[in-house]
Amino acid sequence: MWRESPVAGVRASSGWATALGPAAGRSMCAAQATAVACRTSMSTMAVRRRMGPEHSGRPPPPQAASRGAAPGSRGAGLKGGGRLADRDGSRRRNEVARDSARELAGLSGYEGRLDLALREILQTIVRLPWLGAPAAGIFVARPEQRCLELVAQVNFTPYIAGTCARVPYGRCLCGRVAASGELLFTSCVDERHETRYDGMKPHGHYVVPIKHGAELLGVMVLYVEHGHAYDEAEAEALRSFAGVISLLIQSSRLYRDKALADLILAHSAHGVVVTDAEERIHWVNPAFERTTGYTLDEARGRRPGELLRSGRQGRAFYEAMWREIREKGCWQGELWNRRKNGEIYPEWLNVVALRNERGEVERYAGMYVDLTEIRAAEARIRELAYYDRVTGLPNLENLRERLGNxxxxxxxxxxxxxxxxxxxxxxxxAAGDALLREVGRRLRGAFPEAELARVGAAEFCLAWPAGNGHGEGPEARARLCAEKAHAALRRPFTAGGGTVQLEARMGAAWGEAGEPDALLDR
Incomplete structure (x- = not known):
């Protein structure tokens, strides 16, 4: 059974005539239209594999126009005297390495629509609870015209969306970043904010260059609350998002530029394999050798399934795959393969059948992307987006999701x-962070069965299904839980070379689990 590589658009060349056989020119040109359809969503994922320092390197220190204090507390209380304070600057220290796992996993389905993929990235960013960015936009650089073009935005006013459709280099905040290539932060509307209109509300900005090495690909702008304080961890997270956007822009370029097909196929970082009609390997590229551990000599004459079978997919999976190849001439999808060293890894695979003028299959060609790094990035994103970096506990957004289920x-x-x-x-x-971690450990030890989250600068939330008690009502159970929590925190804490006695205020609420915000507001 087949299990390896994919094909992104196919075009005959002198180098491929040898690999694909005498009918290559005819069959590959005939298959090109089919391959393009099969290639579309793979292109986005393919470029991501090249994620490296050049995509997310740090620019010089940002030009901070102000270091104003962070926005104030939300101050939502709970029954019994407890309250929910706004997460202060420490809540925004989560370093986001890549986009949210759910959004990232969905980007491959946009059929080459860069604007839709970029809008998903922006929607991910504006939903981050610790950043508080109500609006955001992404511009693509047009170096020949020395201007930026707005290609995606979330929550821009009609005036800004229209006025900023094209921004010359050097004009306003985004144009200044395009000219300098450096991240810029402002906590207020200052003299550099040249685009204004009557009734515009006070606000600040993070403006982040999107680069590939030294080349400017675009600019990302985020609105923040007036007086928002610059936070290096936030800036680093946005640089990481800019790295992902850089990859998507490059992916879009590859998708549109079919003239690069020869280079992509013969010299690509994607694994490429060509078999005969009997599925026996005829040729593989160097990326296949690096990814799988098998050389061309070891692979030639063997079927991909013999080398790479992982056991993760059953017979029904491969029967469906080959049925689609026979009916449509191509297939694309995700599957798991096994390297020579025994390691199992995910890949995104495209397969195309290459036919002669009589319609007979002469070759199968495939190109694949190793998704190992992407899956690791997704896991890291989820950790950073849904868990508190200081304590390792779930954060407020995580708690909302869990209670909502x-x-x-x-x-x-x-x-x-x-x-x-x-x-x-x-x-x-450092000592304060150690205290928070110890508070989390004590509460977890006292309530191992509870959902525990850090929901504010010094606030922790415990939650249980209301029916998990021993027959007592929710008020009595809440009182018992509060007493138990007080007992766990009453013992002195060691910090800063001495001991600290903490005072804990507590409040309780109960109601429908599917409405967590209502419970938090109470």
Whole structure:
């Protein structure tokens, strides 16, 4: 059974005439239209594999127009005196390595539509709870005209969307970043914000260059609240998103530029394999050798399934794959293969049947992308987007999602460490972070069965299905849980070379688990 490589658009060349046989010119040109259809979504994923320092290298220190204080607290309370304070700057220290796993996994289905893929990236960013960016946009560089073109935006006003459709290099904030190639931050509308209109609300910006090496590909702009304080961790996260956007822009270029097909096939970082009509390997490229560990000499004459079978896919999977190849002439999809060293890895595979003028299959060709790095990035994204970096606990967004999946009623206990800002200031951030981690450990030890999350600077939330008690009502159970939490936190903490006695304020609420925000507001 087949299990390896894919094909992104096929075009005959002198180099491929040898690999594909005498009918290559005829069959590959005939298959080109089919291959293009088969190639589309693979192109986006293919370029991502080349993710490296040149896509997300740090620019010089940002030009911070202001270091204003972060926005104030939300101050939502809970029954019994507990409250939900706004997550301060420490909540935004999550370093996001790539886009959200769900959005990233969906980008391959946009059939070459760069604007839709970029809009998904922006929607991911504006939903990040710790950043608080209500609007965002992405411009693509047009170096020949020395201007930026707006290609995707979320929540821009009609005036801004129209006025900023094209921005010359050097004009306003985005044009300045295009000219300098450096990240720019402002906490307010200052003299560099040249595009204005009556009634425009005060706000700040992160403006991030999108680059490939030294080449400017575009600019990403994010709106933040007026007075928002610059945070290097936020800037680093946005640089990471810019790296992903850089990959998508390059992918779009490859998709449109069919003239690069020879180079992509013969010298691509994607694995390429060509078999005969009996599925016996005739030729593989160097990327196949690097990815699988098999040389051309080892692979030649053997079927891909003999070399790469992982056992992850059953017979029905391969029967469906080959049925589609016979009916449509091509197939694309994700599957798992095994390297020579035994390691199992995911790949995105395109296969195309190459036919002669009589319609007979003479070759099968395939090109694939090793998804190992992408899957690792997705896992890292989920960790950073849904877990608190200081304590390792789920964050507020994670808690909302978990409670939203529960049925029936839930009991929630909010634990607020009083005067933590003063403690943190006196002992230092490192000691303060250590205290938060110890609080999390004690609460987890006291309530191993509960959902536990850090939801604010010094706030932790415990949640249970309301029916998990021993017959007592929710109010009595909440009181018992609060007493147990007090007992866990009453013992002195060791920090900064001494001991600290923490004071914890608590509040409880109960109600429908599917409405977590309503419980938090109470």
């Amino acid at each position: 529960l049925e029936g009623e839930a009991l929630m206990l909010l634990v607020d460490i009083a005067h933590f800002r003063e403690i943190n200031g006196a002992l230092g951030r």
